[in-house]
Amino acid sequence: MAFLLDTDALFALLKPEPESHPVIAWKRSVRNEQVFASVVSVGELVDAIAALRAPALRKAWEARLHEHLPNAFHGRILEVDLRTAEDWGVIRATRSAGAQLPAEETLVMASARVNGFSLVTRRAPHHRRLGINIIDPYARAGL
């Protein structure tokens, strides 16, 4: 079974949060090879780093972006290919769910759907309506 991390889940891993954090506790239950990230989340990471004011902190996160992230996710960062783009359009056209969500979120959803991956995320209601298998570590932790 393979899992695609939503951006929030990826950020929780990259920090990383304490062991008691739901995403960290969930990660401890699966192997690295099962965990994927999306280039869309990488874009959001770049955006979040750019918003940091402290130069030292920004430098540390840039090292995370350019060195640690590729090392940890070697070969497991999904690109937005033609199939994903097409499925993204389908999701966006689903007015009851996809059209209400930001493009970043629906692109990650499309990546999970076309690859048959479970999506690790906290925002479940929209995703389930679109037939995406959801892993919600927060719900598992009773949060």
Next chain:
Amino acid sequence: MIRKRDNAAKAAPVAERSWNVRDAKAQLSKVVSGALERPQRIARRDGAAVVVVSEDAYRSLLDRAEGEVDMVDYFRAHAIGGAPLARRARPAPRATRKLR
């Protein structure tokens, strides 16, 4: 012809060996006891060495060698201070484009 056993000739080496075994046993016991607490390194004069570890530590090492470093541990080894990284507020989705 039955030869008389030369006990005197054999006695000395045996006595010396017995002393060495006793000493070695004491040393080994000390190493084993120590290894249950932390790894014990025993080095030869030429620098070659062995490390004695407890069974639990050995199995833990085997597990780690067979498996991978969990990415949480990898990221934790290069921990970043400060608050968790936050996504920036995203603009609302655009209205659906129409084909003309």
